[in-house]
Amino acid sequence: MTRRILVTSALPYANGPIHIGHLVEYIQTDIWVRFQKLRGNRCIYVCADDTHGTAIMIRARKEGRSEEALIAAMSESHQRDFDGFGIQFDNYGSTHSDENRTICAKIWQSLRDKDLIAERPVEQLYDPEAETFLADRFVRGTCPKCGRTDQPGDNCVCGHTYSPTDLIDPKSTLSGATPILRESTHLFVELEKLHGFLADWIDTSDALQSETANYLKGHFLANELRDWDISRPGPYFGFEIPDSPGNFWYVWFDAPIGYIASTQQWCDSNGEKLEDWWNSDSCEIHHFIGKDITYFHTLFWPGMLESAGFRLPTKVRIHGFLTVAGEKMSKSTGTLVSAETYLKYSNPSYLRYFYATKLTPRVEDLDLGIDEFTEKVNSDLVGKVVNLASRVGKFASTTGLSKQYPDDGGLFAAAAKAGDEIAAAYEACDFSRAMRRIMELADAANPFVEHAKPWEMKKDAERQGELQDVCTVALNLFRQLAIYIAPVLPDLAKQCGDLLGSPITSWDQSKTPLVGIPVAKFQRMMDRVQSKDLKKMIDESKELAAADAAQDNASPTNDAAFNDSDQPLKDEPIADEISIDEFAKVDLRVARVVSAEHVPEANKLLKLTLSLGGDERRQVFAGIKAAYDPEKLVGRLVVMAANLKPRKMRFGLSEGMVTAAGPGGEEVFILGVDEGAQPGQRVH
RNA sequence: GGGGGUGUAGCUCAGUCGGUUAGAGCAGGGGACUCAUAAUCCCUUUGUCGCGGGUUCGAGUCCUGCCACCCCUACCA
Numbered sequence: 001m002t003r004r005i006l007v008t009s010a011l012p013y014a015n016g017p018i019h020i021g022h023l024v025e026y027i028q029t030d031i032w033v034r035f036q037k038l039r040g041n042r043c044i045y046v047c048a049d050d051t052h053g054t055a056i057m058i059r060a061r062k063e064g065r066s067e068e069a070l071i072a073a074m075s076e077s078h079q080r081d082f083d084g085f086g087i088q089f090d091n092y093g094s095t096h097s098d099e100n101r102t103i104c105a106k107i108w109q110s111l112r113d114k115d116l117i118a119e120r121p122v123e124q125l126y127d128p129e130a131e132t133f134l135a136d137r138f139v140r141g142t143c144p145k146c147g148r149t150d151q152p153g154d155n156c157v158c159g160h161t162y163s164p165t166d167l168i169d170p171k172s173t174l175s176g177a178t179p180i181l182r183e184s185t186h187l188f189v190e191l192e193k194l195h196g197f198l199a200d201w202i203d204t205s206d207a208l209q210s211e212t213a214n215y216l217k218g219h220f221l222a223n224e225l226r227d228w229d230i231s232r233p234g235p236y237f238g239f240e241i242p243d244s245p246g247n248f249w250y251v252w253f254d255a256p257i258g259y260i261a262s263t264q265q266w267c268d269s270n271g272e273k274l275e276d277w278w279n280s281d282s283c284e285i286h287h288f289i290g291k292d293i294t295y296f297h298t299l300f301w302p303g304m305l306e307s308a309g310f311r312l313p314t315k316v317r318i319h320g321f322l323t324v325a326g327e328k329m330s331k332s333t334g335t336l337v338s339a340e341t342y343l344k345y346s347n348p349s350y351l352r353y354f355y356a357t358k359l360t361p362r363v364e365d366l367d368l369g370i371d372e373f374t375e376k377v378n379s380d381l382v383g384k385v386v387n388l389a390s391r392v393g394k395f396a397s398t399t400g401l402s403k404q405y406p407d408d409g410g411l412f413a414a415a416a417k418a419g420d421e422i423a424a425a426y427e428a429c430d431f432s433r434a435m436r437r438i439m440e441l442a443d444a445a446n447p448f449v450e451h452a453k454p455w456e457m458k459k460d461a462e463r464q465g466e467l468q469d470v471c472t473v474a475l476n477l478f479r480q481l482a483i484y485i486a487p488v489l490p491d492l493a494k495q496c497g498d499l500l501g502s503p504i505t506s507w508d509q510s511k512t513p514l515v516g517i518p519v520a521k522f523q524r525m526m527d528r529v530q531s532k533d534l535k536k537m538i539d540e541s542k543e544l545a546a547a548d549a550a551q552d553n554a555s556p557t558n559d560a561a562f563n564d565s566d567q568p569l570k571d572e573p574i575a576d577e578i579s580i581d582e583f584a585k586v587d588l589r590v591a592r593v594v595s596a597e598h599v600p601e602a603n604k605l606l607k608l609t610l611s612l613g614g615d616e617r618r619q620v621f622a623g624i625k626a627a628y629d630p631e632k633l634v635g636r637l638v639v640m641a642a643n644l645k646p647r648k649m650r651f652g653l654s655e656g657m658v659t660a661a662g663p664g665g666e667e668v669f670i671l672g673v674d675e676g677a678q679p680g681q682r683v684h
Numbered sequence: 685g686g687g688g689g690u691g692u693a694g695c696u697c698a699g700u701c702g703g704u705u706a707g708a709g710c711a712g713g714g715g716a717c718u719c720a721u722a723a724u725c726c727c728u729u730u731g732u733c734g735c736g737g738g739u740u741c742g743a744g745u746c747c748u749g750c751c752a753c754c755c756c757u758a759c760c761a
């Protein structure tokens with residue numbers, strides 16, 4: 001039976017470009033959608049840019065253009081990036097659309113009608129210069145607990161949490177002005193009135209992974225649900241609330257409604273009715289989101305839908321975050337790679353496949369290791385799958401496929417049978433399992449060619465029939481793989497279709513071999529990953545991040561954010577003047593940490609082995625044990641005093657010093673060197 | 685502090701309802717081949733299934749205590 005399925009990914013915020021972390025979700029969703037379409041289900045995939053909120057307003061001001069101009073440019077850039085990764089939406093809208101405004105108003109009216117809206121005053125910090133209320137993250141000041149300066153509005157690095165009004169000497173990061181307290185009316189959704197409904201939905205709907213249901217039950221539903229502050233006083237880039245002039249819907253109110261608005265647009269241009277998708281029990285709705293926005297999609301959103309008479313999601317499919325080499329992505333290490341940068345140096349199919357091998361139905365983070373990435377793509381995709389076509393492609397172009405499918409020892413039949421299991425894995429979002437099963441099939445197919453020895457047949461005029469049979473088997477096995485992996489690698493599916501003159505359009509094509517047809521001239525399908533390209537990609541990401549940071553620093557509006565304390569200079573005044581000759585006596589060198597280990601008898605020391613390039617090694621003891629984990633130091637470039645007289649210590653000889661700043665203890669910060677420097681180079 | 689999860693080969697991971705000798709891919713070692721992108725094929729080494737108890741004829745699997753790591757959340761469960 002054909003299912004009707006509406007699928008969404010979370011709406012990307014129009015405040016920045018798409019990066020490889022975002023892509024986990026869009027690739028995951030796109031794979032699932034393509035799978036459903038391949039299975040013959042009626043499936044549409046809608047998304048939109050999330051365009052409202054203070055951050056957009058501020059950014060537009062800073063860039064001296066209208067919000068509309070900013071979000072238009074962002075939308076274009078997002079869509080270009082998605083397109084580059086083969087992510088195919090049926091409709092891509094914007095929360096700043098007429099459709100969205102209309103549906104927001106409708107849902108709002110329903111909430112009013114159900115008496116779920118309350119009004120009360122809220123005191124909030126206000127920036128009198130920028131003339132706007134300030135969210136926590138736009139206020140910085142001195143921590144009331146420990147006295148550290150320049151801390152964010154909600155918590156300090158010392159671990160203390162507070163409200164921005166508790167900060168000593170608070171400053172707006174927008175203008176540098178001192179914020180004042182100002183009262184305004186806010187509107188709230190009284191979510192507690194929906195407590196029973198939500199508890200029931202979470203318990204019985206089967207829409208959530210069990211860990212998510214547990215989390216909600218334990219964390220929220222065990223208590224009274226707090227009112228949800230749904231309005232923001234102007235100026236605010238968003239929709240003004242029709243029955244509350246001067247107040248705007250908070251961005252998180254209209255963002256999910258964007259799912260419906262985007263569907264509306266699709267309906268309008270395809271002659272469909274919105275009710276058939278959002279008010280129908282015969283349609284499924286699947287939301288794909290990241291774990292950070294669980295709360296909005298599993299409490300507020302179902303509450304809003306229920307109140308307004310829309311159907312509830314069939315599934316909210318929540319995924320974890322991307323880490324790179326086991327660490328959070330970061331600009332400074334170049335692991336926060338933008339979609340655009342990735343596409344410059346690498347092939348989107350690689351990333352689609354790699355993510356597919358990592359994705360499971362569970363809410364867990366997934367790690368991208370450069371070596372693992374290279375290995376998986378090269379061994380699995382190029383070595384196994386593509387190679388199968390590549391190794392018989394040239395023969396097949398001259399022979400074509402046999403009239404009848406030859407005996408292959410049951411390979412084709414076995415792979416056809418495996419289709420059900422692979423489909424079940426896709427359906428359950430267990431792409432990792434699906435990829436594993438597909439690779440097992442590829443592993444079985446290659447030995448067939450090997451044992452048949454088509455290259456020998458080619459030389460013998462009398463064995464051309466046999467050669468044709470081998471090609472027929474190999475290419476049909478390849479085609480099965482291409483069909484099964486088509487949701488992940490649409491490009492490969494296309495290439496397979498071109499080669500055999502028969503486009504891949506349906507999962508069931510895997511059940512019947514192609515026979516008696518010509519084969520096109522073989523075209524190379526996929527290149528191997530080159531590690532040097534990935535390295536370039538990381539390097540460029542680092543450079544871009546550095547350029548961004550430099551630009552931010554140069555911007556005058558940001559000076560206020562850098563009200564650094566004068567304490568360090570007071571603690572340690574600048575030393576007596578020296579001549580350049582005296583300075584030159586200190587030979588500072590770039591060195592690479594090649595090993596780092598704890599010294600069991602020492603309280604503060606780590607034993608480092610530093611490389612100055614070639615075979616030059618220095619053993620150095622550094623008092624940084626409390627601040628650095630030895631494993632994380634290995635491989636890093638540091639700056640060392642290289643001509644320091646070696647000093648005998650209880651634990652061994654120390655042949656230099658590693659440079660670092662900070663008062664000591666946990667607050668020690670090793671001097672780093674920008675990428676490109678070579679161990680052994682002198683610091684001038 | 686609380687909640688959730690993970691721990692199996694050097695690496696990434698399978699392992700069904702408790703059932704024979706714990707598996708795959710990659711990496712490593714040896715050989716073969718030359719159709720194929722230094723691709724492929726054959727053979728092959730490696731295990732305290734985190735640790736300790738318990739239940740059982742039988743435990744990687746179930747129970748329990750501990751350890752390590754990860755995620756979430758924190759004077760709200």
